[in-house]
Amino acid sequence: MKTRILFGLALALLMAGHVQAGPVGTKPNLLLIVSDDAGYADFGFQGCKDIPTPKLDQLAAEGLRFTQGYVPGPVCSPSRAGMMSGKTPARIGHENNISGEGGIDPATSLLPARLKALGYHTGMIGKWHLGNKKPYLPWERGFDNFYGFLGGMNKYLAPAGKANVMLRNGQPVAEPEYLTDAFAREAEAFIRTNTAGPWFLYLAFNAVHEPMQAKPAELEKIAGIKNKDRRVLAAMTVSLDQGVGRVLAALESAGMVSNTLVVFINDNGGATYSKFYNTPLRGHKGTLFEGGIRVPLLMRWPGVLPVGKTFDAPASGLDLLPTLLAAGGAQPPAWADSDGVNLLPYLTGQNMEHPHNTLFWRFNVVAAVRDGDWKLIRIQGAPPLLFNLADDLREKNNLAAEYPERVASLLAKLAAWEKPFPEPRWHEGTNWDRIHFEDHTGPPKYQGPVNEAIVNME
Numbered sequence: 507m508k509t510r511i512l513f514g515l516a517l518a519l520l521m522a523g524h525v526q527a528g529p530v531g532t533k534p535n536l537l538l539i540v541s542d543d544a545g546y547a548d549f550g551f552q553g554c555k556d557i558p559t560p561k562l563d564q565l566a567a568e569g570l571r572f573t574q575g576y577v578p579g580p581v582c583s584p585s586r587a588g589m590m591s592g593k594t595p596a597r598i599g600h601e602n603n604i605s606g607e608g609g610i611d612p613a614t615s616l617l618p619a620r621l622k623a624l625g626y627h628t629g630m631i632g633k634w635h636l637g638n639k640k641p642y643l644p645w646e647r648g649f650d651n652f653y654g655f656l657g658g659m660n661k662y663l664a665p666a667g668k669a670n671v672m673l674r675n676g677q678p679v680a681e682p683e684y685l686t687d688a689f690a691r692e693a694e695a696f697i698r699t700n701t702a703g704p705w706f707l708y709l710a711f712n713a714v715h716e717p718m719q720a721k722p723a724e725l726e727k728i729a730g731i732k733n734k735d736r737r738v739l740a741a742m743t744v745s746l747d748q749g750v751g752r753v754l755a756a757l758e759s760a761g762m763v764s765n766t767l768v769v770f771i772n773d774n775g776g777a778t779y780s781k782f783y784n785t786p787l788r789g790h791k792g793t794l795f796e797g798g799i800r801v802p803l804l805m806r807w808p809g810v811l812p813v814g815k816t817f818d819a820p821a822s823g824l825d826l827l828p829t830l831l832a833a834g835g836a837q838p839p840a841w842a843d844s845d846g847v848n849l850l851p852y853l854t855g856q857n858m859e860h861p862h863n864t865l866f867w868r869f870n871v872v873a874a875v876r877d878g879d880w881k882l883i884r885i886q887g888a889p890p891l892l893f894n895l896a897d898d899l900r901e902k903n904n905l906a907a908e909y910p911e912r913v914a915s916l917l918a919k920l921a922a923w924e925k926p927f928p929e930p931r932w933h934e935g936t937n938w939d940r941i942h943f944e945d946h947t948g949p950p951k952y953q954g955p956v957n958e959a960i961v962n963m964e
Contacts, residue, residue: 651696864876
């Protein structure tokens with residue numbers, strides 16, 4: 507395993523299950539950047555050849571790239587609910603994208619509130635998608651500052667003569683800029699004005715979620731991409747990369763690079779309305795195949811985390827809450843109610859085991875368990891699917907008939923895991939159940955160059 511290395515400085519800093527960086531007693535700033543609906547292979551650091559993403563590639567080169575990073579859910583809102591709560595979405599009834607006036611369980615303490623208790627100033631910029639009414643609003647759930655929108659999608663550019671309206675701490679404001687640029691601008695301002703620290707910034711870009719709207723100038727730069735839909739996605743991705751670059755440059759200008767833990771993660775697999783590439787994975791957003799839940803994931807913390815390495819064991823977006831709390835100085839009891847783990851000892855080499863032996867997902871009519879290299883997908887009304895990811899990352903060969911005892915064992919694990927869970931607090935509609943059933947029982951679907959394993963998973 508390539509990342510099972512001893513990183514001397516980090517080990518010297520590991521204390522009582524968490525890491526401290528910088529002068530004794532200081533706490534790192536925490537920057538969590540989330541992209542939306544991007545394809546697994548649509549960034550340079552993931553092997554993409556036709557979309558330039560130099561700023562994110564640099565972030566990967568300066569930190570850790572996860573080759574088996576997973577998210578809590580295969581669609582936007584459940585995935586975010588898992589990251590903000592540290593709890594698998596099904597545990598809090600949040601399996602579906604929010605419908606009507608619902609929101610993330612008010613009884614669940616979220617990451618920003620927990621970091622505030624550790625002395626952090628907290629800010630959020632971008633897409634919330636965890637409730638648009640009281641008591642679910644971001645400024646009621648632990649964020650000191652908020653700029654963005656509450657729902658699941660928003661236009662990037664307003665039609666001529668109209669305003670694109672955002673909320674700043676609950677008050678509507680007109681936003682004239684392309685939205686990805688606007689969110690980068692707001693993040694720059696947050697960093698410039700919070701020099702005392704420590705701070706936590708959740709920067710949730712809506713790029714590259716629909717509507718598929720790119721800046722004309724960026725479209726011109728990548729005219730070499732012949733497919734029109736792919737070209738629009740590429741231009742939106744270029745704007746996302748530039749936005750991340752602006753934020754990273756702001757950290758450098760403020761002298762905060764060495765004392766900031768930066769995380770970049772995508773919220774789920776590529777969406778079928780765009781010309782994404784998920785190579786080499788099967789499936790897409792909404793499925794529990796690898797293409798729906800395995801995502802690009804990066805971490806950078808100079809002087810603490812290894813540089814230019816890969817971390818090859820499974821890790822989850824559920825781990826973000828424990829990891830960021832630990833980085834902020836919390837002790838293990840602070841995340842005892844989480845379904846994730848503190849990744850820091852694993853990333854630095856203090857703990858040579860895998861963070862997870864088993865991972866679970868449930869999304870209405872489908873559920874999945876990964877146990878070691880074995881993965882089972884259970885489908886209501888259809889036989890289960892069984893894959894060995896070590897030999898079959900593309901999930902082409904269903905081995906259920908060959909290993910009936912393993913199927914039974916994994917089905918039992920899945921049933922035991924979900925037994926205490928409530929029914930979903932809302933549904934998006936029965937049409938989604940039909941789509942999910944058809945996605946998981948139909949022929950394999952791949953998006954991207956199928957003959958090229960873009961990402962080296964060895």
